[in-house]
Amino acid sequence: MAKIIIPTPLRKFTSNQAAVAVQEGTVLESIRDLTQQFPDLDKHLFNEDQKLRGFVRIFIGENDIEDLEGQETRVNPGDTISIIPAIAGGL
Amino acid sequence: MTVNGEIKFSPEELARYSRHLILPEFNIEGQKKLKQAKVLVVGTGGLGAPLLLYLAAAGVGTIGLVDFDVVDDSNLQRQVLFTRDDLGIPKVIAAKKRLEALNPFIKIIPHQTALTSDNALDIIRDYDVVADGTDNFPTRYLVNDACVLLGKVNVYASIYRFEGQATVFNYKNKAGELGPNYRDLFPTPPPPGLVPSCAEGGVLGVLPGILGSIQASEVIKVLSGVGEPLSGRLFLFDAATFETRTLKIKRRKDNPLNGENPSQTGLIDYQQFCGFEKPTDQAEKLPVKSINVKQLQELIDRNANIQIVDVREAYEYEIANIHGELMPKSEVTSHVQKISKDKQVIVHCRSGKRSADVIEMLQEKYGFDNLYNLEGGILAWAKEIDQSMPTY
Numbered sequence A: 001m002a003k004i005i006i007p008t009p010l011r012k013f014t015s016n017q018a019a020v021a022v023q024e025g026t027v028l029e030s031i032r033d034l035t036q037q038f039p040d041l042d043k044h045l046f047n048e049d050q051k052l053r054g055f056v057r058i059f060i061g062e063n064d065i066e067d068l069e070g071q072e073t074r075v076n077p078g079d080t081i082s083i084i085p086a087i088a089g090g091l
Numbered sequence B: 001m002t003v004n005g006e007i008k009f010s011p012e013e014l015a016r017y018s019r020h021l022i023l024p025e026f027n028i029e030g031q032k033k034l035k036q037a038k039v040l041v042v043g044t045g046g047l048g049a050p051l052l053l054y055l056a057a058a059g060v061g062t063i064g065l066v067d068f069d070v071v072d073d074s075n076l077q078r079q080v081l082f083t084r085d086d087l088g089i090p091k092v093i094a095a096k097k098r099l100e101a102l103n104p105f106i107k108i109i110p111h112q113t114a115l116t117s118d119n120a121l122d123i124i125r126d127y128d129v130v131a132d133g134t135d136n137f138p139t140r141y142l143v144n145d146a147c148v149l150l151g152k153v154n155v156y157a158s159i160y161r162f163e164g165q166a167t168v169f170n171y172k173n174k175a176g177e178l179g180p181n182y183r184d185l186f187p188t189p190p191p192p193g194l195v196p197s198c199a200e201g202g203v204l205g206v207l208p209g210i211l212g213s214i215q216a217s218e219v220i221k222v223l224s225g226v227g228e229p230l231s232g233r234l235f236l237f238d239a240a241t242f243e244t245r246t247l248k249i250k251r252r253k254d255n256p257l258n259g260e261n262p263s264q265t266g267l268i269d270y271q272q273f274c275g276f277e278k279p280t281d282q283a284e285k286l287p288v289k290s291i292n293v294k295q296l297q298e299l300i301d302r303n304a305n306i307q308i309v310d311v312r313e314a315y316e317y318e319i320a321n322i323h324g325e326l327m328p329k330s331e332v333t334s335h336v337q338k339i340s341k342d343k344q345v346i347v348h349c350r351s352g353k354r355s356a357d358v359i360e361m362l363q364e365k366y367g368f369d370n371l372y373n374l375e376g377g378i379l380a381w382a383k384e385i386d387q388s389m390p391t392y
Helices: A008-013 A027-037 A039-045 B011-016 B027-036 B048-058 B091-102 B120-125 B137-150 B207-224 B293-301 B314-319 B329-338 B353-366 B377-384
Strands: A002-005 A019-022 A056-060 A080-085 B038-042 B062-066 B107-111 B129-132 B153-160 B163-169 B233-238 B243-248 B306-310 B344-348 B371-374
Touching: A002 A027, A008 A039, A008 A080, A008 B329, A019 A027, A027 A039, A027 A056, A027 A080, A039 B329, A080 B233, A080 B243, B027 B207, B038 B048, B048 B062, B048 B091, B048 B129, B048 B207, B062 B091, B091 B107, B120 B137, B129 B137, B129 B207, B137 B153, B137 B163, B153 B207, B163 B207, B207 B233, B293 B306, B293 B344, B293 B377, B329 B353, B344 B353, B344 B377, B353 B371, B371 B377
Parallel strands: A002 A080, B038 B062, B038 B129, B062 B107, B129 B153, B306 B344, B344 B371
Antiparallel strands: A002 A019, A056 A080, B153 B163, B163 B233, B233 B243
C-alpha cells in the first residue's frame, strides 16, 4: 500500500482522515482508489475532462509528478503521495 | 544615516543590532543591506503581525504596510501587533505606531488602501521585496503577477486552520537563475467556496505566528544574502500532527507571465479570474428569496408547516442552533432528498452567505423554488430574537 496525505480543505470529503492508504500502481490508479473510497473528492480533484485541476498539485515524496511521468508516474509500496491545494488565508 | 552614499550606524543602532553584528555570516555588511532595503508587507494581519515585528526589530530600513481594514476584536486572537487600545483604528496606523515604538531608526510607510489592479504596480514599484500576508485568492494572484512584472521577490505564506505553506517566489539566485512563482505552483485558483477563508474556516491563532516568522526569516535572508532562500521549494507545516514537508517546485513552460509563450503583460481583473463575478450567461439565475429573523419567529410561533435547514458545520451547531436540520454546505447534495419541495424551507448559516450559496445551487441544479435564506443567519437571530444565544 501507499499513503496519500489529505490536506485540510479536502478532509471534509474523507471523513476527516488526514491520511488514507491506497493501492500502489500509477499515480492515477492510486488516486482513483482514493476517489472510489471517497467519491465526493473526485470532482474537486479532476475537471470534466478528467484532468487534474489547476489549483491542486500532486507530489510523490518531494517531487511534483509533473516533473516525473505525470499521472502515469509509478507509485511503489510505502510511497507517500501529497495532495497540495492552494490555500489563501493570512489575516 | 547615509554619509557619502555609505550606510552608517549611530552608536545606539550598533548597540541595538549587536547580536547581528557578531553573527559571522551576517555581521555589519548584512546589517547595512537591511538598513538600505525597502520591504512591502501586504496585509497587516495574522502573518503580517510577526513578520512586521521581526522586520522592524531586525532593522529593515524602510517598511511599507498595505491594509484597508481597521482593528477588530476578533483580530486579537492572533494579530499580536495590536492591543485593545487599537480597536477601531486603521491597522496600518496602529501598526506604524507600534513599530516606531519598537525601532525609531527605521521608516514606516502606511498605505491605507486595498491593493488593486489599479494601484499595485505603483505601490510595489518602490520596494525591493514584497511579503504577501493577504487572505484571499484574487489578491494572492495580484501580488504575484505584479511582483513578476516588476521583477520583485515575493516572500509567500498562507494558512488555513492548522496548516501553513511558505515559499519564496520569483527569486533570482546568485547564478542568475530565476525561481518559480505562484502561477507555476497553482496555475488556476480553486472555485469560490471550496477553500474557505480563515474567517469562515477558522485558524489556530499561533499558526500565522509560526508562518509569519518564517516569512520574516526568508525576507532577511533574501535581503542580506545569507543562507539559501526557500526558492523552488514549498514548505508545508501541519500544526495538528506536527508533520513538516518540503517539496520541490519548478517553473512551468505554460506560465502566462514568464513561460515559453507569455500571454499576459499587465495586471488583469483578479475577481473575475478567481470566479467571483458571474459571467453574463448566468444573469438569468433565479434570485435568492429571503426572510428576516422576525418573520421566522412568527412562523415558528404559529407552528407553520416549515422546514429549517442549517448548512453550518457540526461544531458550529454545537455552539448555537435554532433546531434546524444540520446539513453542512459541503454535504448538502447528499442530503438533498431530505429537503422538502413543498413546504416553505428556511435555510440558514452563521451570517447568511453560505446559505445563499446553497440556495443558489439547489435552485439551479435541483429546481427548488421553495427555499428562503435567513437574512443575517444565526448571528441576526442571536442579536434580535434570543440575546442569550452565544455568538462566534
